Amino acid sequence: MAHVTCCQIREKSSNELENILNNLHEELNTLKIQRQNFNKIENIRKSISHVHIVQNQTTKDNLREFYHGEKYKPKDLRPKQTRAMRRLLTPKEESISLTKTQKKKLAFPKRTYSVKD
Amino acid sequence: MGPKKDTKETSATAKKKDTTAATTTTATASAKKPTKPTSSTTASGKDATKVVTKDRKEKVQTKALKAKQRVVRGNQLTRKRKIRTKPRFRRPFTLRLQRQPKYPRRSVPKRNRLDHFAIIKYPLTTESAMKKIEDNNTLVFIVNIRANKPLIKQAVKKMYDVDAEKVNTLIRPDGEKKAYVRLKADHDALDVANRIGII
Numbered sequence: 001m002a003h004v005t006c007c008q009i010r011e012k013s014s015n016e017l018e019n020i021l022n023n024l025h026e027e028l029n030t031l032k033i034q035r036q037n038f039n040k041i042e043n044i045r046k047s048i049s050h051v052h053i054v055q056n057q058t059t060k061d062n063l064r065e066f067y068h069g070e071k072y073k074p075k076d077l078r079p080k081q082t083r084a085m086r087r088l089l090t091p092k093e094e095s096i097s098l099t100k101t102q103k104k105k106l107a108f109p110k111r112t113y114s115v116k117d
Numbered sequence: 118m119g120p121k122k123d124t125k126e127t128s129a130t131a132k133k134k135d136t137t138a139a140t141t142t143t144a145t146a147s148a149k150k151p152t153k154p155t156s157s158t159t160a161s162g163k164d165a166t167k168v169v170t171k172d173r174k175e176k177v178q179t180k181a182l183k184a185k186q187r188v189v190r191g192n193q194l195t196r197k198r199k200i201r202t203k204p205r206f207r208r209p210f211t212l213r214l215q216r217q218p219k220y221p222r223r224s225v226p227k228r229n230r231l232d233h234f235a236i237i238k239y240p241l242t243t244e245s246a247m248k249k250i251e252d253n254n255t256l257v258f259i260v261n262i263r264a265n266k267p268l269i270k271q272a273v274k275k276m277y278d279v280d281a282e283k284v285n286t287l288i289r290p291d292g293e294k295k296a297y298v299r300l301k302a303d304h305d306a307l308d309v310a311n312r313i314g315i316i
Contacts, residue, residue, distance in 0.1 A: 017225075018187070025234045027236075028234075029276070030238075030314060032238065032239040033151075033239055033240060033242075033313065033315060034314065035239075035242075036179050059225055060224070063224045063225065067220075070220075072219040072220035073220060074222060074223060074224035075218050075222055075223070076223060076224050077224050090175045097204075
């Protein structure tokens with residue numbers, strides 16, 4: 001097995017992925033004992049990381065679906081932004097104003113004038 | 118409460134009439150108001166029940182009133198002060214609830230990076246390592262530096278299916294950890310080495 005790419009393994013089930021992972025690891029072991037085929041070793045290491053990528057991506061996607069619309073999500077599924085931005089007022093909270101000010105705005109909106117030549 | 122009382126009295130009197138008339142019982146009365154069937158048998162019993170019901174009513178009333186007052190006022194009047202026999206005050210045990218998290222903080226628990234594949238890097242094939250295999254029934258591995266002896270034992274068991282009698286470790290000058298894994302007597306290191314591919 002020369003090289004496992006992410007596209008090849010995205011459709012596989014988690015059990016199959018585990019099997020692939022085990023096989024790759026065992027291959028890696030035998031190669032390391034032989035102390036040869038460094039290119040092949042590199043290929044296998046990359047393949048192992050591809051399998052991990054696919055595993056993690058699928059679990060994360062499934063979890064996002066699972067928590068979609070929930071009020072309380074795990075923190076790593078919430079938008080990351082920056083610490084300060086997460087603590088800002090939401091746009092809705094920003095737009096709240098007193099009825100008094102709303103009335104004022106209606107009564108005295110900002111006028112634009114132009115000078116007539 | 119007033120009208121209810123009246124109905125009770127009337128029902129009682131009705132009952133009395135019924136039983137003084139004759140025979141059976143409180144079919145009508147009980148239909149009107151639930152009372153104990155046993156209480157409505159004899160005439161004398163009738164008088165007694167009439168009195169009891171009135172008294173009982175008052176009792177229940179005062180009891181209800183008291184309960185209400187108690188709720189409003191709090192239990193100040195009949196609360197007893199604790200007798201303290203020691204000069205020291207120790208913090209009393211209070212309720213400690215278990216955590217009921219509304220969401221897990223991490224969506225997925227962290228993967229164990231030090232699994233048995235990562236622990237054992239490769240076996241050594243130097244001359245002294247070979248000597249160890251033949252003479253001392255031990256295998257020599259280069260091992261992850263963060264692995265400890267019990268972990269190494271488990272990893273060897275998982276990967277190569279052999280039981281280790283003991284594990285000795287040292288950290289080489291180039292920063293790698295070397296593990297001498299002495300196998301149990303019923304395993305032959307030479308066979309295992311052949312099987313693994315060291316020889």
